[in-house]
Amino acid sequence: MAPSPPPPAASDAQYAQQFLNTVLSQRGPSALPYAEDVKWLIRNHLVALIDAFPSLRPRVALFNHKDGRAAHLLQADGTIPITHAGAVYNLPAVLWLPEPYPRAPPLVFLSPTPDMLIKPHHPLVDCSGLVAGAPYLRSWVFPSSNLLDLARSLSHLFGLDPPLFTRSNPPNPLPAAPSSSMLPAPSPRAPSEVVYSPRPYRFPASPQLAARPPPTEDPAEVFRRNAIAKLVDTAYAEAAALRATREAEANALFAVQAELRGRGEWVDIGVRKIAEEMEALECRLQDVTMATDVIKAWVTENHKGAADADDAEAEGAIQPADVLSRQMLDCTAADLALEDAIYALDKAVQEGSVPFDGYLRSMRALAREQFFQRVLCTKVNSAQQQAHVTRMAARAPSHYAS
Template sequence: MVPPSSTPPPNSQRTLQFLSSVLSQRGPSSLPYTEDTKWLIRQHLLSLVSDYPSLEPKTATFTHNDGRSVNLLQADGTIPMPFRGVTYNIPVIIWFMESYPRYPPAVYVNPTRDMIIKRPHPHVSPSGLVSIPYLHNWIYPSSNLVDFVVNLSSAFSLDPPLYSQRRPNPNPTPSPSINYGHHPPPPQGPRLAHFAAGPYPQRVQPPKQLQAPPTSTDDVAEVYKRNAMNKLAEMVHGDIIGMRKAREVEMEGLFSAQAVLRRREEETNKGLKEMQDEKEALEQQLQFVSMNTDVLDSWIRENEGKTKNLGKNNVNVDETIHCVDVLSKQMLDCTAADLAIKDAVYSLDKAVQNGAVSFDQYLRNVRLLSREQFLHKATAAKVKEAQMQAQVANMASRISHFVS
């Protein structure tokens, strides 16, 4: 992991602007979260920073165990840890992985140079990775960051994870050591980190609920007033947590509805595209039918005068139909010859059955007629292929005429 690439100011408005800016980026510099969870991540971070201003949202590069690096959001700072009547600040980094919020964040204790991690520790590995039951039992959307920090602070208060290293002192003075009950450290061993340098003060004022009970000299009215304010604050905090959970459930329902609407949008677009394709195909068929209609109308106009001679007796059947070109005339001759040969073979079959033609003569005539019929059929197939090519060329010229 490397130092963060960008850090927003601690101001709440600036924090909102920072989160809106980094989560709205697109392209190669965009964060690897899905679009339907970016708004939810922003709300979670704003709620966390509102309750714990010592945590600041940042973006930094996270390196996975497989060596893959990715730019992610993190909350860097300290969380309070009450211990023996005193509240200490524990430095942590909360990483929001690509699968957040459906899966829990990755949390690391971030000791300074004069701190060391207690070994062994039930909830912190030697690398600083935090593992508490709240993370293992993370259930979206009921689990949230604020409750997680509360549970983490409670777990650390039972067993602090950090100690400060004792430095040589030319004038040593006796300093008390902290006894943990089971394994007390030696007199010169590590002691609980007070974080006296940098952004971690030696100690902070304990929260109100951890303060000692009032002495007899306190004013009774002030005591009642302070207790009432504490009770009211607890009730408001509980109501806020309930409202937050209700809103998260509502947002989950809205996300599900959004997914359904997107799926329906895709189906509608697919149906619309199919209808457009069908419309284009029908328009092409309409153009083809229109061209054939023009051809038939032209043929009717050209042959309309020939119907006047049908009622007369001097009608020549061979002159009734005229072929438009040589290919049509050749196709007509081949078809007529093919049909005539079929009739001749049929007549030969009847004749040989009746005994009018000998069997040898029948075979010789059928062989000759079959050879001639094959030649006519082959010629007709070639003529048909030539007519198809001519028809395609004619249609192409007509389409170009209509388009122009």
């Protein structure tokens, strides 16, 4: 799958960098199943790990998943040094980088040699060698978590409580167990496996922990070591919970900020439209005001002459036909005016505005004047009828007159 590693012409760190640059830059069917935007971060993680732990070597190998799928993945294979009871030991381990790495934590397996056993009921390692209870793995957060800090955490925790011990009398090597869903491919190596270095790599010899009698430990020291491990585990768990809570709060605040920015943009657009509409309405109001002033000036200029002409036309609109008709019109107008005066006087005396004796005097004078106007109207009416009969007789034929 991957090209051959570079020739041994430089240091191990340079080999690792060249190897990672080559395998991570491949495209097409032979490309590793990692996201393109994190391949550079994966390279940096492995380079930093190898610089700090030279006993680990990068390589590409076939990994079998639980569901039967197989994929070529990156791994860091070698040993992790620990310090226990004043002595340095090397624990064989393999750090697999699954497809979603670094957004998901790596898979860490201890690969004991035939003369080693996994400590039963270890709090961090199960019977298959999977490191599943490490606090750093449980609190893995992208992109701050990395392989170097993970290896340092495991070195410290395994130094407090080693997960492997050596048999006192190592038996003959057992045949290799078939590869399971969580273990790497067994030896001999598959042809498709790409090894970092062309020369075979041998793990540093692990000291025989069980070859010598275990030293007597102080109970206080054991209690202190267990308390420290418990505190570290609790601190990692609380930090992970606090980090998750803070990230959720930050994401919620970011969402509110984005929504407020969107609403602010809509508000700015609305304010700008309202300002434009107000400016247009002010221009329209100015035009209407100017037109109103022009109309008012024209009406003021032409109203006076039109009113005088209307009054003159009203005066001459009705003209009596003769003297009797004019006298009849004047008498009728005077009679109606007196009738209105009497009505107004009645309302005044009812409201108490005019004293009763004054009402009687005024009423007597108005009634007397109205009587004379009505008598005059009657006489004028009789004269008009007589004149009308005379005009009709004058227009009659001569044979009716004889």
